[in-house]
Amino acid sequence: MGILIKDLETAIRDAFPIIHLEIEDTSSGCGENYSVLIVSPAFExxxxxxxxxxxxxxxxxxxxxxxxxxxxxxxxAQYEVQKADKQ
Structure with a gap:
């Protein structure tokens, strides 16, 4: 059994001040594979x-x-540049 998205989200939000967060279950719903995008000032x-x-x-x-x-x-700042590049 894998991990639930909500549990992963809670762990990330508890660990870092979050500006933006994307979590994708890339395992077709079984909770075994995840891809995340974390935007936080903690990475400055x-x-x-x-x-x-x-x-x-x-x-x-x-x-x-x-x-x-x-x-x-x-x-x-990196996230803002990435968003601008996509437009």
């Missing part, structure tokens, strides 16, 4: 690797239940 001044380590540490219990987990961890 950190490298991509440092951000991923922060997220992995904060979600250690949840990630252990999953088969696969992919993440994008952006600062608010």
């Amino acid at each position: 001044g950190k490298t991509t690797l440092a951000r991923h380590r922060l997220v992995n540490e904060a979600l250690k219990k949840e990630i252990a239940i999953m088969h696969a987990f992919s993440q994008r961890a952006l600062t608010p």
Whole structure:
């Protein structure tokens, strides 16, 4: 049995101040594979690797239940640039 989206969302929101959050169950609903986009000021001044380590540490219990987990961890400024590029 995998993890529920609401439980993953709660864990992320408890760990970081969130500006924007997208969670996608990429396992067709079984809760084994997730892809997340986390936008938080907590990532300011950190490298991509440092951000991923922060997220992995904060979600250690949840990630252990999953088969696969992919993440994008952006600062608010990076997210705004990404949104502008899509327009």
